[in-house]
Amino acid sequence: xxxxxxxxxxxxxxxxxxxxxxxxxxxxxxxxxxxxxxxxxxxxxxxxxxxxxxxxxxxxxxxxxxxxxxxxxxxxxxxxxxxxxxxxxxxxxxxxxxxxxxxxxxxxxxxxxxxxxxxxxxxxxxxxxxxxxxxxxxxxxxxxxxxxxxxxxxxxxxxxxxxxxxxxxxxxxxxxxxxxxxxxxxxxxxxxxxxxxxxxxxxxxxxxxxxxxxxxxxxxxxxxxxxxxxxxxxxxxxxxxxxxxxxxxxxxxxxxxxxxxxxxxxxxxxxxxxxxxxxxxxxxxxxxxxxxxxxxxxxxxxxxxxxxxxxxxxxxxxxxxxxxxxxxxxxxxxxxxxxxxxxxxxxxxxxxxxxxxxxxxxxxxxxxxxxxxxxxxxxxxxxxxxxxxxxxxxxxxxxxxxxxxxxxxxxxxxxxxxxxxxxxxxxxxxxxxxxxxxxxxxxxxxxxxxxxxxxxxxxxxxxxxxxxxxxxxxxxxxxxxxxxxxxxxxxxxxxxxxxxxxxxxxxx
Amino acid sequence: xxxxxxxxxxxxxxxxxxxxxxxxxxxxxxxxxxxxxxxxxxxxxxxxxxxxxxxxxxxxxxxxxxxxxxxxxxxxxxxxxxxxxxxxxxxxxxxxxxxxxxxxxxxxxxxxx
Numbered sequence: 001x002x003x004x005x006x007x008x009x010x011x012x013x014x015x016x017x018x019x020x021x022x023x024x025x026x027x028x029x030x031x032x033x034x035x036x037x038x039x040x041x042x043x044x045x046x047x048x049x050x051x052x053x054x055x056x057x058x059x060x061x062x063x064x065x066x067x068x069x070x071x072x073x074x075x076x077x078x079x080x081x082x083x084x085x086x087x088x089x090x091x092x093x094x095x096x097x098x099x100x101x102x103x104x105x106x107x108x109x110x111x112x113x114x115x116x117x118x119x120x121x122x123x124x125x126x127x128x129x130x131x132x133x134x135x136x137x138x139x140x141x142x143x144x145x146x147x148x149x150x151x152x153x154x155x156x157x158x159x160x161x162x163x164x165x166x167x168x169x170x171x172x173x174x175x176x177x178x179x180x181x182x183x184x185x186x187x188x189x190x191x192x193x194x195x196x197x198x199x200x201x202x203x204x205x206x207x208x209x210x211x212x213x214x215x216x217x218x219x220x221x222x223x224x225x226x227x228x229x230x231x232x233x234x235x236x237x238x239x240x241x242x243x244x245x246x247x248x249x250x251x252x253x254x255x256x257x258x259x260x261x262x263x264x265x266x267x268x269x270x271x272x273x274x275x276x277x278x279x280x281x282x283x284x285x286x287x288x289x290x291x292x293x294x295x296x297x298x299x300x301x302x303x304x305x306x307x308x309x310x311x312x313x314x315x316x317x318x319x320x321x322x323x324x325x326x327x328x329x330x331x332x333x334x335x336x337x338x339x340x341x342x343x344x345x346x347x348x349x350x351x352x353x354x355x356x357x358x359x360x361x362x363x364x365x366x367x368x369x370x371x372x373x374x375x376x377x378x379x380x381x382x383x384x385x386x387x388x389x390x391x392x393x394x395x396x397x398x399x400x401x402x403x404x405x406x407x408x409x410x411x412x413x414x415x416x417x418x419x420x421x422x423x424x425x426x427x428x429x430x431x432x433x434x435x436x437x438x439x440x441x442x443x444x445x446x447x448x449x450x451x452x453x454x455x456x457x458x459x460x461x462x463x464x465x466x467x468x469x470x471x472x473x474x475x476x477x478x479x480x481x482x483x484x485x486x487x488x489x490x491x492x493x494x495x496x497x498x499x500x501x502x503x504x505x506x507x508x
Numbered sequence: 509x510x511x512x513x514x515x516x517x518x519x520x521x522x523x524x525x526x527x528x529x530x531x532x533x534x535x536x537x538x539x540x541x542x543x544x545x546x547x548x549x550x551x552x553x554x555x556x557x558x559x560x561x562x563x564x565x566x567x568x569x570x571x572x573x574x575x576x577x578x579x580x581x582x583x584x585x586x587x588x589x590x591x592x593x594x595x596x597x598x599x600x601x602x603x604x605x606x607x608x609x610x611x612x613x614x615x616x617x618x619x620x621x
Contacts, residue, residue, distance in 0.1 A: 131580055138587045145594060149601070157602040158614045161532075164598060165524065168536050168591060172520075175543045175584060182577070183550025 005051060006060045006075040006126060008044050009083050012037070013119035020112040030111045031098035037115070038091035045080075045087035052080040057488075057498040059128070068192040068500065074128035076495055078327070078485045082125045082255060085331060088467060089247045089338045090118045092460035096342050097240035099449070099456035100349065105151045105238065113150070117143035117244065124252050128499055130178055130188045133256065137174065137220070141167045144249060147241045148233060159233035166219055166229040174216035180209045181264075191499035193264045194492055210265045214274070217260070221253025223312055224281035227305045231289065234304070235297035235354070239345025242297060246304050247338030251330060254311050258326065261315060262489040275316030280410040283309035287417035295354050296347065296429070299421060300340045303380070306414055307333055310395060313407050317398055324486035325394030328478055332379070332387040332471050339376045339464040346373075346461060347429065349449075356425060360432035369458075370430055372465060377426065379468040381419045387472035390479065509549050516542030529599045529609040536595060540588035544581045551577025 016037040023029045052058060057076040075083075094114070101110055120139035127133050144167075149160045182188060184205060185196040200206055215226070222230045230250070234242050265271070286306025293299045307329070314326025344354065350366060353359055363370045375386075382388025392415060399407040449457070471478050488495060516538050523535025551574045559572040603609055 131583070135583060135587070138591070142590065142594065145598070149598060152601060152605065154605045157598070157605050160598060161529070161602050161611070161614060164595065165532060165536075168595075169524065169539075172536075172539045172543050176546060178580075179543065179547040179550050182547065182580075183552075186574075188576075 004060055005048055006058050006073045009041065009048060009087070009122040010073075010119060010126060012041055012044055013115050013122060016041075017112045017115040017119060020115060021109070024109065025107065027103050027106045030106065034094045034111045034115070035091070035098060038087070038094040041087040041118070042091050045084040048075060049080045049084045052077050057495060059499055068187060068189045071132050072128040072189065072191075072499055073126045074191075074495070074499055075126055076488055076498075077481070078255075078259075078488065079125045081327075081331065081481065081485065082251075082334075083122055085334045086118060086121050086125070086248060088464070089244060089334060092338060092342070092464050093240050093244045093247075095456050096243065096345070096460045097238070099453045100345050101238050101240050102151070108150055110147070110150055113143050113146045114244070117147065121248055121252055125255060128190050130181070130190055130193065132188075134171070134174055134178060137171060137252075137256075140249065140252065141171065144245060148237045148245075150241075151238070153236070156236045159236035162229050163233035166226075170216050170219035173212055173219070177209050177212035177216055180205070180212065184209065189499065190259070190263055191492075191496040194266075194496055195500075197264055198267065206265070207268060207270070210261070210268045210271055213260050213265075214257070214271065217253045217257045218278070219253075221250045221257060221308055221312075222305050223308055224278050224285055227282070227286075227308075230305060231293075231298055231301040234301040235295055239297070239341050239348065242300075243338045243341035243345070246300065246341045247334050250304055250308060251334050254308060254330060257312070258315055258323070258330075258489065262323070263492050263495070266492075272316050272318050275312055276404065276407060279309045279313035279316050280406050281309075282306070282312060283410040283414035287414045287421075290421050291417060294356050296356060296359075296425070297341065297344045297354055299356070299425065300337070300344060303340070303418065303421070304337055306418065307337075309414060310391065310411065313399075313411065314391075314395055317395075317402060317404070317407065319398055319402065320483070320486050320490050321394050321401075322398040323489055324479070324482040325391045325398065327482040327485045328391035328394065329388075331478060331482070332391060332468070335464055335468045335471065336376065336380050336387070339461060339468065340380065342461050342464070343373050343376060346457065349457065356428045359429045361430075363430040372458075372461060373430075374426070376461075376465050376468060377422045379465075379472055381422050382415060385472055387468050387475070387478075389472070390475040391482075394479075509545070513542050513545050513549065516545065527611045529603065529611065532611070533592065533595050533599060537588075537592055540584075540592070544584050544588070547577050547580050547584065551580075 016033065020030050020033055023033065052075055057074060060073040062071040097110065097114065117140060120136050120143060123136035124133055124140060127136060145160065145164055148163055149156055178188070181193070184200055184202070185193055187193050187196055197206060219226045234245060261271070283306055286302050286309060290299045290302035290306060293302060310329045311326045314322045314329065346369070347359065347362065348354055350369070351359055351362065379386040379388055382392050392411060396408060396411055399411065520535045520539030520542055523531045523538060526532070554573040557572045559575050606614060608614070
């Protein structure tokens with residue numbers, strides 16, 4: 001039973017998706033199943049995390065074929081952490097969407113597809129095989145296409161066309177990279193590749209492959225010259241969908257980047273310079289893009305791009321402390337970005353607009369909710385006791401140590417601009433006198449909603465805020481965790497041994 | 509074969525860069541086929557040598573056709589098929605809703621709201 005633990009998060013989401021398909025027309029039942037199932041998901045992820053924390057990396061080989069030949073699922077501490085965060089975000093968004101997504105959308109299979117999306121995310125985090133990673137990516141993007149188009153409004157479809165094209169392009173580039181790498185090394189297992197790629201004579205071709213991987217994952221994680229699909233599409237679907245997208249979809253690209261470039265291509269030094277340049281430009285362009293937007297959700301979209309830059313910078317510096325900083329930032333960012341888009345949905349429900357100019361007086365009308373929101377904003381900006389501060393501290397220290405002042409400048413400027421944007425948002429949306437009259441539309445607003453729906457809407461925001469606060473105030477625990485992850489990533493030998501050693505035992 | 513793949517990639521990317529939605533789909537299809545052929549080519553195609561181990565032997569000694577790329581291509585074809593059919597439905601819906609197939613006119617998402 002416990003030996004297969006690694007696959008349980010994946011199987012659970014698959015099972016939920018299938019069960020929900022049977023309840024196609026019964027929206028009420030779907031809501032209950034989805035929320036209860038996500039709670040089970042959190043439990044499973046916690047059990048997995050604790051067992052990995054105590055016993056180290058665990059492997060499941062599909063069909064018990066020995067490692068380099070079979071598809072393996074590898075749960076190391078990095079994957080387990082991300083599965084845990086996915087389950088938190090999944091639970092929060094399941095609850096949030098049952099309150100805020102229109103029943104008409106829920107009738108067209110919103111919840112099954114949502115769980116298939118989580119299935120793909122868990123699979124991508126846990127797999128140890130490159131082609132399998134491609135398949136999980138496809139599951140993720142197909143589910144996300146459906147989620148982004150469900151409802152079929154004009155803006156949604158246009159956003160979907162852009163989102164769709166660039167993500168397909170990214171997948172094709174990724175597939176090309178896999179093809180070339182397979183041609184070079186004859187293997188798809190990541191641990192096996194780590195050994196084989198180091199021995200390949202033709203370094204130029206390896207570098208080309210590495211670039212292909214970088215472009216493929218870079219489009220998905222929305223780094224500097226490749227991010228234009230993101231602000232064009234993330235504000236169009238319902239806020240619950242944006243929340244799961246913003247929290248996790250770009251981060252799975254970052255995860256793949258970190259995984260591939262620490263494990264398979266650790267020697268490509270020239271790529272690190274590219275990473276650093278890209279990171280600096282991502283930080284600048286994201287922050288400046290967010291500055292001029294008027295739609296709250298577009299501001300948040302640009303902030304996603306901006307903050308991807310921190311993680312890429314950490315990867316570009318490629319020291320243990322910097323990677324630890326990047327991991328810490330990843331952990332913090334998944335929670336905060338999920339929360340931000342849920343907050344944007346909440347603001348829309350309270351006031352009926354997404355426009356910063358039209359909104360106002362939120363603090364006057366809803367002081368308690370505003371206090372809840374400011375906690376999350378502070379985490380985003382990284383005011384010292386809150387969660388965004390600690391990873392930036394490690395990144396900055398490390399950038400000073402390797403004397404790369406471009407990174408120092410970019411990190412400081414991006415943090416400052418984030419602060420400025422949030423301050424502008426706060427003074428405009430929360431303090432300014434409101435001129436807006438709640439307009440009638442097909443949406444239900446907060447005061448029209450039933451009591452338990454309001455709870456379902458607020459509870460996930462409170463839940464994620466508490467996690468964010470925990471990440472901030474108990475930063476030491478998270479730092480220990482990130483350092484352990486960074487240590488495993490920088491010294492991949494135990495990972496490789498864990499995956500490949502079983503073969504030798506079987507051969508003997 | 510290598511030249512064919514090059515043509516498929518080039519034509520695919522050219523088509524994606526066009527403004528018409530239909531050409532976009534054609535570009536995606538071409539690119540997908542190019543990628544599949546690339547896997548096929550890089551799997552070292554060998555003719556008439558099935559990877560079947562002879563009776564009495566334990567491992568394959570002679571060169572043999574690698575079965576893995578074929579499995580990969582099969583998976584990739586199925587995936588790209590699904591994606592293409594989704595793409596066609598998507599542009600049909602988008603065309604009905606926006607009433608244009610020119611990507612330059614699809615800018616509702618950039619307008620101030």
